[in-house]
Amino acid sequence: MADSSPESLLVVGPCRQETGGISQFIRGQAEELGDRLDVTVYNTSTPPERGALSAGGLAKVRWLAVAALSAIARVVLFPLYLDADVVHVHASSRVSFYRKSVYIMLVRLLRDVPIVIHIHGSDFDAFLQEAGPLRRAYIQTIFDQCSGVIVLSEYWANVLEAELDVSSISVVPNPVDAERFVPVYDVDPPRIVYVSNLIDRKGVEEFVTAIRRLLSWSDLEFTVDIAGRGPRSDLVTDLAAEFDAVEYHGFVSEAEKRALLDEGSIYVLPTYAEGLPISLLEGMAGGNAIVSTTVGSIPEVVGPDNGHLVDPVDVDGLVEALGALIRDDARRQAMGRTNRAAIEAEHTWAHISDRLLETYGGLTDGDDPAPDRVALGAQMSD
Structure with a gap:
């Protein structure tokens, strides 16, 4: 300088x-x-x-x-x-x-x-x-x-x-404080992680609908961790009460959030509008494949090599993207490693x-x- x-x-x-x-x-x-x-x-x-x-x-x-x-x-x-x-x-x-x-x-x-x-x-x-x-x-x-x-x-x-x-x-x-994340790439069964404010803009209703549909399919095995709080918390509380595979953690500390993301397989953010969400970048740092939407800056960091993007409010697309990653261990894990490398290189x-x-x-x-x-x-x- x-x-x-x-x-x-x-x-x-x-x-x-x-x-x-x-x-x-x-x-x-x-x-x-x-x-x-x-x-x-x-x-x-x-x-x-x-x-x-x-x-x-x-x-x-x-x-x-x-x-x-x-x-x-x-x-x-x-x-x-x-x-x-x-x-x-x-x-x-x-x-x-x-x-x-x-x-x-x-x-x-x-x-x-x-x-x-x-x-x-x-x-x-x-x-x-x-x-x-x-x-x-x-x-x-x-x-x-x-x-x-x-x-x-x-x-x-x-x-x-x-x-x-x-x-x-x-x-x-x-x-992102990348050094504070220690990804686990081979979690079995795969774990879907949703960490966000539980508000309409974050697509919580679409997420809950997609998860409920996926859990009804007998050929899929996965678990779901949800953290956050907000006016739509009733949706995830009901989901967790209905399915043993879903755990709602409520509001979590930074350390608890990092642990959820480190042990996750797929980070989901079906948001309606964003700048460049830090939560999504943290999901990448934790070695997760990403499923999100085509809004704001997200398409600049998520593409076919590291995740799936769907349109906002597209529940069918969300179900298809999540189902494909749950079924494909090798692709999901490769995406997680690509995301971790991208964070270390630029973020x-x-x-x-x-x-x-x-x-x-x-x-x-x-x-x-x-x-x-x-x-x-x-x-x-x-």
């Missing part, structure tokens, strides 16, 4: 949430870059709602009031933390974007330092397409305040270039840290900050 490379970094985003890809990324970012930069993390997490919104009534009003006061307090205190060479703001769509835009405007008003906006989330494309003229003008204004943009994949780079006037886009995929924190530092260095020395884009997984889909 050049002599003008930054010495300090301020990371802005939600870092204390139990779940969520942004929080996981920020925690890893602070840990991995801490030996190379002076890193400060400014937490923007809202207080956990713990069912207050679904409960309604006074509980909902109380939580909304606390969340609003907390958000205001964080904005008021933010200027005290602006002593950094580069500010890296993590944002998703809708409310997340508008909240983070306040921090971006404050940085621009108070300091003359480079700002990086890092776009996460599953529906930023829909967010842009649905925005009217006034909202689109505001979104463009926020991007104009930023010196660089980070996206998760070529798909999202193309979305931003098509919808906005942006420059200096860096493709930095989500990372470790060592690779991602270097790309982040390259981006920051470009911003502070005046060069084009965008590293050469990589189409991760292209070798798998030829």
